[in-house]
Amino acid sequence: MLLPSGGLTSNNSLFTCTGSHVALQERTQCSVRTYIPPAEPVCFAYVTNNQLYLMLSCSWDGGAPKALLWWEGPDGQSKSAEENSNILILRYGTARSGKPYTCHAKHPLLVQTKTCRLTLGQGPCVADAAQSGVCV
Numbered sequence: 001m002l003l004p005s006g007g008l009t010s011n012n013s014l015f016t017c018t019g020s021h022v023a024l025q026e027r028t029q030c031s032v033r034t035y036i037p038p039a040e041p042v043c044f045a046y047v048t049n050n051q052l053y054l055m056l057s058c059s060w061d062g063g064a065p066k067a068l069l070w071w072e073g074p075d076g077q078s079k080s081a082e083e084n085s086n087i088l089i090l091r092y093g094t095a096r097s098g099k100p101y102t103c104h105a106k107h108p109l110l111v112q113t114k115t116c117r118l119t120l121g122q123g124p125c126v127a128d129a130a131q132s133g134v135c136v
Contacts, residue, residue: 037063043116058103059085
């Protein structure tokens with residue numbers, strides 16, 4: 001879906017597409033509403049494959065069109081934009097302790113990019129994280 005470039009489109013806007021074909025005697029229509037995701041982006045980390053990889057996950061559910069999300073970390077670690085969710089996979093032990101990993105979330109109905117940030121370290125662990133060895 002392409003949104004007008006002249007300014008922001010308001011939340012809950014209706015777009016209608018009308019189509020026809022020379023061989024058909026009738027027109028066809030479809031409609032879609034644009035809306036901002038109802039919550040904020042969410043980030044979390046977990047360890048997989050016997051502590052071989054650390055997966056940083058970011059998602060922002062809902063909204064139309066879907067939001068674009070991308071990761072930015074220290075030392076140029078990044079992941080290109082994807083719709084609705086994004087996972088950055090790091091080899092366990094290469095993550096930079098104490099340095100922030102930021103997920104950027106951009107929705108076309110909003111001017112500002114939203115973020116959620118994970119800082120990996122040796123701080124207090126919750127139950128699941130303590131078992132996996134990842135403290136956030």
